[in-house]
Amino acid sequence: MKEIWHEISIKSPPGTIYQALTQADKLAQWWIPDTRGESKPGNILEFRFGDGCQLMRVSALEPDRLVCWQPTEEDDSDWAGTQVQFTVLPVDGRSTVQFRHSGFRGDAERYPYYSMSWAVFLLSLKQLVEDGEGFPFPNRWIHQ
Amino acid sequence: MKEIWHEISIKSPPGTIYQALTQADKLAQWWIPDTRGESKPGNILEFRFGDGCQLMRVSALEPDRLVCWQPTEEDDSDWAGTQVQFTVLPVDGRSTVQFRHSGFRGDAERYPYYSMSWAVFLLSLKQLVEDGEGFPFPNRWIHQ
Numbered sequence: 001m002k003e004i005w006h007e008i009s010i011k012s013p014p015g016t017i018y019q020a021l022t023q024a025d026k027l028a029q030w031w032i033p034d035t036r037g038e039s040k041p042g043n044i045l046e047f048r049f050g051d052g053c054q055l056m057r058v059s060a061l062e063p064d065r066l067v068c069w070q071p072t073e074e075d076d077s078d079w080a081g082t083q084v085q086f087t088v089l090p091v092d093g094r095s096t097v098q099f100r101h102s103g104f105r106g107d108a109e110r111y112p113y114y115s116m117s118w119a120v121f122l123l124s125l126k127q128l129v130e131d132g133e134g135f136p137f138p139n140r141w142i143h144q
Numbered sequence: 145m146k147e148i149w150h151e152i153s154i155k156s157p158p159g160t161i162y163q164a165l166t167q168a169d170k171l172a173q174w175w176i177p178d179t180r181g182e183s184k185p186g187n188i189l190e191f192r193f194g195d196g197c198q199l200m201r202v203s204a205l206e207p208d209r210l211v212c213w214q215p216t217e218e219d220d221s222d223w224a225g226t227q228v229q230f231t232v233l234p235v236d237g238r239s240t241v242q243f244r245h246s247g248f249r250g251d252a253e254r255y256p257y258y259s260m261s262w263a264v265f266l267l268s269l270k271q272l273v274e275d276g277e278g279f280p281f282p283n284r285w286i287h288q
Binding site for chain 2: 002004005006007008009098099111112113115116119120122123126141142
């Protein structure tokens with residue numbers, strides 16, 4: 001199994017980052033502009049892009065600390081069976097976000113593209129939280 | 145063993161990217177500003193930053209296609225025993241760069257930081273090649 005594992009430092013308290021990871025209108029500003037749903041354990045979030053829609057079940061939440069998603073059972077993409085986890089830790093007056101997307105099959109062809117894409121969106125999250133404006137999908141770094 | 149594996153699309157022919165991966169003055173513009181050495185198989189490149197210096201032996205080169213580095217035998221950092229590989233492939237009139245940094249020990253604490261950092265520098269490489277200006281170390285995304 002392969003795992004994407006990135007870490008980023010963000011000049012903001014954990015609570016602000018947790019909001020950006022859980023509120024649909026905030027997720028829309030750093031990841032997928034058409035995001036729908038309410039982050040509660042067991043709920044499904046919808047991330048709609050072009051003709052596609054990524055459904056994510058909220059599998060775990062700990063306020064200001066942890067957000068976990070899992071693609072729904074119907075998922076037949078490379079993401080089927082994977083898990084996404086954001087852990088937010090206070091460090092020296094700012095926060096560190098540990099991001100893990102685990103459970104990729106060893107032969108998942110687009111793994112290195114996903115790895116790069118998640119890094120770009122974590123930078124977008126950082127810019128949204130620090131400066132008030134992210135660069136959600138699509139942006140100049142990917143999909144062009 | 146852990147491996148960082150990113151992929152990025154760059155609007156440029158492979159030859160231009162290969163130059164940016166091999167010429168010290170170009171490496172300085174997207175990765176470490178004080179870069180010294182000449183890229184020839186077996187040669188050592190010096191990447192100097194602050195009080196530190198990362199030495200990389202050029203372990204393989206294929207013009208316009210492949211660049212491989214290995215930290216030198218004296219390396220006692222998390223990078224000891226690792227390998228860095230850039231593969232440049234022409235795709236539909238642009239290029240895809242496959243970046244792999246492999247051989248990390250399973251307990252390499254800073255692995256997720258390196259994963260994020262390499263992504264940032266690959267974006268810097270993309271911007272240098274496409275627009276003429278990168279964002280080498282240090283920059284707003286890391287080390288601040």
